[in-house]
Amino acid sequence: MTKLPGKTIERLSQYRRSLLVCVENGKDYIFSHELAELHHITPVQVRRDLMLLAYSSVYRKGYPVRQLIEAIGTKLESPEGQNVAIMGMGNLGSALSQYLASVRPKLKVVAGFDVDSSKSGKIISGVKCHALSELKSIIDSENISIGIMTVPQSAAIEACELLCKAGIKGILNFTHVSLTVPDNVFLEEYDMITSLEKVAYFVKQSEE
Amino acid sequence: MTKLPGKTIERLSQYRRSLLVCVENGKDYIFSHELAELHHITPVQVRRDLMLLAYSSVYRKGYPVRQLIEAIGTKLESPEGQNVAIMGMGNLGSALSQYLASVRPKLKVVAGFDVDSSKSGKIISGVKCHALSELKSIIDSENISIGIMTVPQSAAIEACELLCKAGIKGILNFTHVSLTVPDNVFLEEYDMITSLEKVAYFVKQSEE
DNA sequence: TTAAATTTGTGAATCAATTCACACTTTATT
DNA sequence: AATAAAGTGTGAATTGATTCACAAATTTAA
Numbered sequence: 362m363t364k365l366p367g368k369t370i371e372r373l374s375q376y377r378r379s380l381l382v383c384v385e386n387g388k389d390y391i392f393s394h395e396l397a398e399l400h401h402i403t404p405v406q407v408r409r410d411l412m413l414l415a416y417s418s419v420y421r422k423g424y425p426v427r428q429l430i431e432a433i434g435t436k437l438e439s440p441e442g443q444n445v446a447i448m449g450m451g452n453l454g455s456a457l458s459q460y461l462a463s464v465r466p467k468l469k470v471v472a473g474f475d476v477d478s479s480k481s482g483k484i485i486s487g488v489k490c491h492a493l494s495e496l497k498s499i500i501d502s503e504n505i506s507i508g509i510m511t512v513p514q515s516a517a518i519e520a521c522e523l524l525c526k527a528g529i530k531g532i533l534n535f536t537h538v539s540l541t542v543p544d545n546v547f548l549e550e551y552d553m554i555t556s557l558e559k560v561a562y563f564v565k566q567s568e569e
Numbered sequence: 570m571t572k573l574p575g576k577t578i579e580r581l582s583q584y585r586r587s588l589l590v591c592v593e594n595g596k597d598y599i600f601s602h603e604l605a606e607l608h609h610i611t612p613v614q615v616r617r618d619l620m621l622l623a624y625s626s627v628y629r630k631g632y633p634v635r636q637l638i639e640a641i642g643t644k645l646e647s648p649e650g651q652n653v654a655i656m657g658m659g660n661l662g663s664a665l666s667q668y669l670a671s672v673r674p675k676l677k678v679v680a681g682f683d684v685d686s687s688k689s690g691k692i693i694s695g696v697k698c699h700a701l702s703e704l705k706s707i708i709d710s711e712n713i714s715i716g717i718m719t720v721p722q723s724a725a726i727e728a729c730e731l732l733c734k735a736g737i738k739g740i741l742n743f744t745h746v747s748l749t750v751p752d753n754v755f756l757e758e759y760d761m762i763t764s765l766e767k768v769a770y771f772v773k774q775s776e777e
Numbered sequence: 778t779t780a781a782a783t784t785t786g787t788g789a790a791t792c793a794a795t796t797c798a799c800a801c802t803t804t805a806t807t
Numbered sequence: 808a809a810t811a812a813a814g815t816g817t818g819a820a821t822t823g824a825t826t827c828a829c830a831a832a833t834t835t836a837a
Contacts (some may be wrong), residue, residue, distance in 0.1 A: 364774055366824080367767060367771075368824075370770050370771075371763050371764075378745060378762075392783095393784075393785075403825080403826070404785095405787095405825075405826060405827080406824090406825065406826085408784095408787085409824090412786065417786085418784085418786095419833095420785065420831095420833045421783060421833045421834050422784095422834090423784080423785095437773075438766075438769065439769075443769050443773070445765070452660040452661070452667070453661065453664040456659065456660035459660070460761065461762070464762075465762065465765075507765070507768055509765065530775065533765055533768045535761075537668070539608055539609070541609070547768060547775065549764055549767060551761075551764055552586075553743075554673065555582040556579075556741055556759055557673075557676060557715070557741055558645055558676070560757045561645065561715060561739070562573075563575075563578075564715060564738040564739035565646070565647045568647075568714075568738070574794080576794075600813090601815075611795080611796070613796060613797080613816095613817095614795065616814095617796095617816090619815095620815095620816065625815085625816085626814085626816095627803090628802050629803045629814060630803090
């Protein structure tokens with residue numbers, strides 16, 4: 362299967378969320394320009410992305426919503442699902458567990474880890490919390506392939522190394538520390554402060 | 570002043586964080602290839618970005634760290650600072666307040682808002698919380714130009730409209746709802762689930 | 778059943794971001 | 808000094824993402 366560009370993957374994921382809302386509202390078909398408007402992009406962009414799914418619409422009626430959701434799912438997800446661990450069960454980790462629990466059946470948060478050993482054994486936001494010492498064995502036994510880093514800066518590098526050593530395949534890093542991982546681990550970094558500074562910059566610009 | 574591309578702004582923000590760490594470690598000069606390595610990009614990319622700052626290095630010694638931090642700050646921030654409001658003081662809102670309080674003196678979180686009126690008047694993660702009915706008056710009196718959306722989906726659209734009507738200039742949206750704002754409001758959207766699905770996709774790919 | 782109106786899919790063109798390649802400056806070395 | 812080594816700054820080339828422009832398909836209307 363050919364590898365889609367990251368940008369396209371991101372948009373497909375977002376289209377899917379909109380499409381799920383369509384289903385709730387009983388909307389069966391959607392035009393490229395409708396989907397485009399929802400996401401503030403051009404209809405051509407939408408069609409280009411859907412082209413890569415090798416998915417064809419019924420002419421003049423738009424894309425059948427359910428089938429499109431299905432097609433996106435096939436591209437994005439593996440049929441068996443993937444298991445996720447959250448490193449750092451503070452506010453951010455808890456927020457993420459809650460979001461994820463609700464709507465992504467193929468991405469299951471099956472374990473949380475925290476240095477604070479008083480959290481061990483407790484269930485926080487629906488996720489069972491463990492001590493770091495158990496990491497390796499739980500990653501193995503629960504078949505966890507993805508780790509989300511929501512620990513404080515000071516703990517970031519160590520937590521990342523633990524994950525890599527435990528054989529994780531992908532890491533999503535919300536820490537403000539730029540991590541380094543082996544080649545066989547996929548790393549996605551996102552920094553909220555950077556986003557906020559970007560907004561601040563463009564607001565400043567618009568005021569000049 | 571010329572408008573820099575968003576991508577460059579993001580990287581400058583990240584460089585600055587690394588540079589602040591350098592200062593802590595007593596490092597006075599840094600080469601483009603060092604900064605590049607920290608961020609997993611090429612040295613040319615770093616130099617291109619710094620070029621846009623119209624900032625020149627001392628040959629053969631690298632860039633003077635403190636002056637560079639200064640130069641980036643001048644581009645990114647307005648000298649008077651900018652005030653920020655957080656919409657939705659749940660786990661995510663709290664996490665953000667904490668992060669921001671610590672390290673960005675020019676971006677001050679001065680108010681939080683929540684539908685849950687029992688939070689009104691309380692201080693959560695260092696931020697005073699208010700009822701939504703007070704929004705307009707506080708945005709004005711506190712001179713708030715940026716809003717961060719961390720409310721649940723159901724409340725997103727309404728909260729966004731309130732912000733826009735109150736005259737906000739920029740919005741950072743962590744909601745899973747794609748928002749629509751007037752032309753004069755800068756909108757940055759970030760969806761954590763999308764990022765996670767991206768990681769999941771590339772992990773799946775690497776396993777085939 | 779013909780013509781007009783929509784909407785899709787896509788080659789080609791454009792625009793944006795990144796990398797290449799190299800001239801230039803400085804420092805270190807002989 | 809002259810030569811080598813290390814870094815920077817940047818025009819030109821490349822790569823990647825988006826948009827343009829339009830043919831083909833389908834529905835609606837006359």
